[in-house]
Amino acid sequence: MPTDADHATADVVLETLASTRAIRRYTDDPVSEHDLARIMFAATRAPSGSNGQPFRFLVLRDDPTARRARRVLGDGVRSQWDAKRSADGYERGSGAHRGSRKARTAATMQDFVDRFESIPVIVLVGAVRHRPGPDETIGASVYPACQNLLLAARALGYGGVMMMWHRVVEQELRELFSIPDDVFLAAMITLGVPAGRHGPVRRRPVDEFVFEGGWGTAADWLHEPPGTEHTAPFRRS
Ligand SMILES: Cc1cc2nc3c(=O)[nH]c(=O)nc-3n(C[C@H](O)[C@H](O)[C@H](O)COP(=O)(O)O)c2cc1C
Numbered sequence: 001m002p003t004d005a006d007h008a009t010a011d012v013v014l015e016t017l018a019s020t021r022a023i024r025r026y027t028d029d030p031v032s033e034h035d036l037a038r039i040m041f042a043a044t045r046a047p048s049g050s051n052g053q054p055f056r057f058l059v060l061r062d063d064p065t066a067r068r069a070r071r072v073l074g075d076g077v078r079s080q081w082d083a084k085r086s087a088d089g090y091e092r093g094s095g096a097h098r099g100s101r102k103a104r105t106a107a108t109m110q111d112f113v114d115r116f117e118s119i120p121v122i123v124l125v126g127a128v129r130h131r132p133g134p135d136e137t138i139g140a141s142v143y144p145a146c147q148n149l150l151l152a153a154r155a156l157g158y159g160g161v162m163m164m165w166h167r168v169v170e171q172e173l174r175e176l177f178s179i180p181d182d183v184f185l186a187a188m189i190t191l192g193v194p195a196g197r198h199g200p201v202r203r204r205p206v207d208e209f210v211f212e213g214g215w216g217t218a219a220d221w222l223h224e225p226p227g228t229e230h231t232a233p234f235r236r237s
Pocket residue numbers: 020021022023161162163164165201202
């Protein structure tokens with residue numbers, strides 16, 4: 001039977017889970033080395049297929065190579081955001097109204113890419129291909145470690161975001177750091193002290209995701225904590 005202590009731990013852990021948002025705005029405060037070590041330890045405790053532990057983390061802080069990589073990545077993320085902003089119509093519809101959620105998201109993204117080079121810590125996440133197979137399979141053994149990293153950062157008062165925008169400059173990164181060909185560059189994660197507040201995350205209601213008895217039949221025992229916030233319904237294409 002769960003004890004009172006278990007319930008107290010659960011309250012903290014589950015609150016942390018539900019308030020670990022993608023943080024893209026940071027103060028100038030550093031991530032201390034002691035905290036970074038704890039965060040990276042948590043990342044490396046993640047599960048992986050057959051406990052193969054293919055995840056590797058290349059930490060970029062402030063040495064000359066890291067500064068070069070930051071510039072390369074900065075140009076990459078700015079080009080990616082430029083493309084996404086026009087492709088996803090961030091200036092159209094509600095995006096044209098200052099203060100709308102869409103306009104605020106666009107402003108946050110712009111600030112993120114403009115200040116990219118000064119983000120305290122950037123982590124490149126690699127996956128060693130121990131055996132042949134698609135990158136999706138190896139990704140499944142690496143992304144739990146990424147989430148561990150983000151949760152540990154959140155628990156220590158930091159925040160971050162995982163992204164794929166390193167891919168446009170992947171070749172330059174490989175050359176800069178002599179990353180072997182058998183390493184799949186699975187993600188990039190930024191970390192810092194949030195300039196805004198943490199969570200709560202916004203998702204669709206839990207009964208749209210969890211079924212019992214048949215696909216699409218919501219389980220009747222589900223419930224959400226008070227104050228749970230939701231996104232707008234999915235757009236069906
Ligand atoms: C697999 C994955 C890929 C992502 N790729 C990007 C990305 O390339 N660029 C970006 O800005 N955010 C990226 N994100 C962050 C998501 O946009 C973010 O987690 C999502 O919008 C939910 O926001 P929230 O966590 O603040 O609720 C990615 C997240 C995941 C899990």
